[in-house]
Amino acid sequence: GQQVMQIPQYQHVQEGEDFTTYCNSSTTLSNIQWYKQRPGGHPVFLIQLVKSGEVKKQKRLTFQFGEAKKNSSLHITATQTTDVGTYFCAGGDNYGQNFVFGPGTRLSVLP
Amino acid sequence: EAGVAQSPRYKIIEKRQSVAFWCNPISGHATLYWYQQILGQGPKLLIQFQNNGVVDDSQLPKDRFSAERLKGVDSTLKIQPAKLEDSAVYLCASSLEQVNTGELFFGEGSRLTVL
Known part of the structure; x- marks a missing residue:
């Protein structure tokens, strides 16, 4: 079945440093979504990417969908303590079924 | 707008x-989706409904888990009998759009501890 992996599992950065997490799927995706989960909280939607090679920006966050629609990345510029949390990607396959979450990347930001 | 209540x-x-x-x-x-999130892991889909019909329950342990969505609105997830490995947060999510497109709105979750 479809598998979604993320690297790294953990990332510790100093406030102001950049951060990137990578998401890879074993199958071609129809779309990919990114969610953020604060400690003790629930996942909150950040963005959805649909098109091959698509790049979207939200303030300090940049999201990219790979040309082959099998990988994606989230880049945060100049991290802040409010960025702390776990970032999950979730991919939908081409059959309209199986919306699978990756294991997440846990980000810690040291002030 | 009220969120997903659990x-x-x-x-x-x-x-x-x-x-x-x-x-x-x-x-x-x-x-409507039910996810199981074990500590330190990503949410794992248990079952998804489109209105009151089941779209995907392939990862639901049907010998002990059951779920229903009466009248296409509220939903219940039941575990009987519970095992130690069922300790997790059970997240409910809903989406306006059809299956696997559009934003998922998650509830706060129900944290289950099995002793």
Whole structure:
């Protein structure tokens, strides 16, 4: 079945440093979504990417969908303590079924 | 706009006992999901409904888990009998759009501890 992996599992950065997490799927995706989960909280939607090679920006966050629609990345510029949390990607396959979450990347930001 | 409501927030039971979780999705959302999130892992889909019909329950342990969505609105997830490995947060999510497109809105979750 479809598998979604993320690297790294953990990332510790100093406030102001950049951060990137990578998401890879074993199958071609129809779309990919990114969610953020604060400690003790629930996942909150950040963005959805649909098109091959698509790049979207939200303030300090940049999201990219790979040309082959099998990988994606989230880049945060100049991290802040409010960025702390776990970032999950979730991919939908081409059959309209199986919306699978990756294991997440846990980000810690040291002030 | 009210969010996805779940109850109870916390539940502690002993193994072999039963438990039920309730979810009220955002009004008008046709698609409803139940996810299991074990500590330190990503959410794992248990079952998804489109209105009151099951779209995917391939990862639901049907010998002990059951779920229903009566009248295409509220949903309940039941575990009977519970095992130690069922300790997790059970997240309900809903989506306005059809399956696997559009934003998922998650509830606060129901944290289950099985002793």
